[in-house]
Amino acid sequence: MNSFAPPVLFRNPHLQSIAASIKLRRPLVRGRAAAMLRAGREMIVDAGDGVRLQGFYSPQPDGPNKGLVILIHGWEGSSDSMYLVSSAGHLYNQGLNVFRLNLRDHGESHHLNPGLFHSCRIDEVTGAVKRICADLSGGGKTFLAGFSLGGNFALRVALRAPGRGFGLDKVVAVCPVLHPPTSMASLEKGWFVYHHYFIRKWKQSLRKKQALFPDIYDFGDAAIFKSLSSITAHMVERYTDFPDMLTYLKGYAITGDVLTGLTVPAHIIASLDDPIIPSLDYKNLARPQSLTLTLTDQGGHCGFLTGPGMRSWVDMTMAGLICRG
Template sequence: MRPGLARTGYAPPAWLRSPHVQSLLASSPLRALQARRRLRQAPATHAQTLLEVEGGVRLQGVASVPVARTPRALALLLHGWEGSADSSYMRMTAAHLLRAGLVVFRLNFRDHGGTHHLNEGLFHSNRLDEVVAAARAVVARWPDLPLLVAGFSLGGNFALRLALRAPQAGLPLRHVAAVCPLLDPARTMDSMEIGPAVYMRYFERMWRRSLARKRALFPQAHGFDDAVLRLPMRALTDWMVRHATEFPDLDAYFDGYSVAGERLRALPVPADILMAADDPVIPLEDFHHIAAFPNVRLELTAHGSHCAFIEGASLDGYGERWVAARFLAALDGLDPAVESSDDSCGEYDHASA
């Protein structure tokens, strides 16, 4: 793998160059139907799986195994905040990987994918220990396979932190792929507060719904009232930090799961990162900096919005295909082929100028 800034193979048609159109289509029911269809067409078996790990934590996921062929590797997929193992991008990525002969485990984070009942404590973004433990439990089921990890948005952040922890945890991690990963939580909060309000409102609505469900399941542990649920994102996060974590304040909490600055310079395994210049959620700052790190290769696209990268009317996504291509290249010991033309690179340079 050659680190640095890679050319992009993503060049959507003109009607797909609005980040808001991209976001709308990525979360549409039509794409969800397409994702289910793609996964059904992949020759594999699927099993809901409960993982019981250290500290009495229980996490649930879906294990998918290709049929009629010997698996090449094990891929662990991590979704974004308020997504799930059944998010469209998770299903589509799994379909690509299964057709390539990989075992796929789609993990639900705590309190995601309808798993609020499994643990009393609230999900928060510094719960890396249980994700590492879940990865070890998954690896124990297929101990002879090399591990590959892919994540989207907050899942990309978890994937990169898991990679930093892999040697200490004894994980046989070969490669990481992260799509629009959250690098700097504090900067992302600032960006969302001044960006299009629709994205902030979406995450607020989803998180409030999740917290209300948790309160209903564990009223003895979570006695907050509706006034708390009506708090805006920053204030609600601050409340959660003070009541459900061991961090003294919001700044310490954000720093706890940041991978900005020099943190990724120590990555022990190669990591491919896909990022869109027009991402309305994750700010572009810091990405050029990490592209200079020894084990990081960054692909920047002019368009794609946040984890969307819709390619056309079929609603298939470049991001899902990109993850599979990077994983296969890693397994074969190859550098991924450059699919783009100089024009597409020039389009990005112009867009970011």
């Protein structure tokens, strides 16, 4: 399946990746998502073991709905990221209740937990999704979708859901992080704009955490922020129980046989020209019967914009997958 065919001017992977989040797109996306945003209310979710995660719930007006969909943003994104709001608004307009979940230390949630975010905190995300399903699904269908690192989390949650005693009707992952060591290499060796962007965003987040918990964290040394590798190595060494950076990075990889036991119906949407997720990693991905894959030639990283109107092909594709589910 490869039905995404953008105009010639929108086939550059960097244009796709960047345009999906530029400020120019913001009024267009928020205008189309206005009903979802108006209905949204903040909720603090008990994720278990004393962990609290922030989210925003947009229920349909009184009357029937098509189920509940929980959306998870990418690394250093948030519930207000343009790609997430775009999909959330479209799904809401199709009749679904929508919950936009913030990962720990994303959005305005740094104050909720003293512990620092890292990508192996799968138990709390699984716990949060379970709680949201229990409290808000009303016994109806429940869906989970994520972008980039959020797509990685969504697939890992789906893998754990049966053992944690809750069901998901379908999971959709857009450009999920597959093998973190190769994704980090892509960021550090590829176009410098991505590397600088994530260093800047992560630095802001870590300094914010330090300001809230000065007795726990110290990110004052500028040398820490030379590269993503140097920041990761510092975090792992000082603030986690992982023996080294590579062990940590492999800890949230979903390549190899990791997804072999996946039973929840899941669908991955990704592009071969993604500048962050190497397409070769898909050759090392287990393919259980429950997992289907759409790989397009163009789309960049979580882009898939159809043209100057800045609409997302992913929004329509995701809605089709979920509403059929």
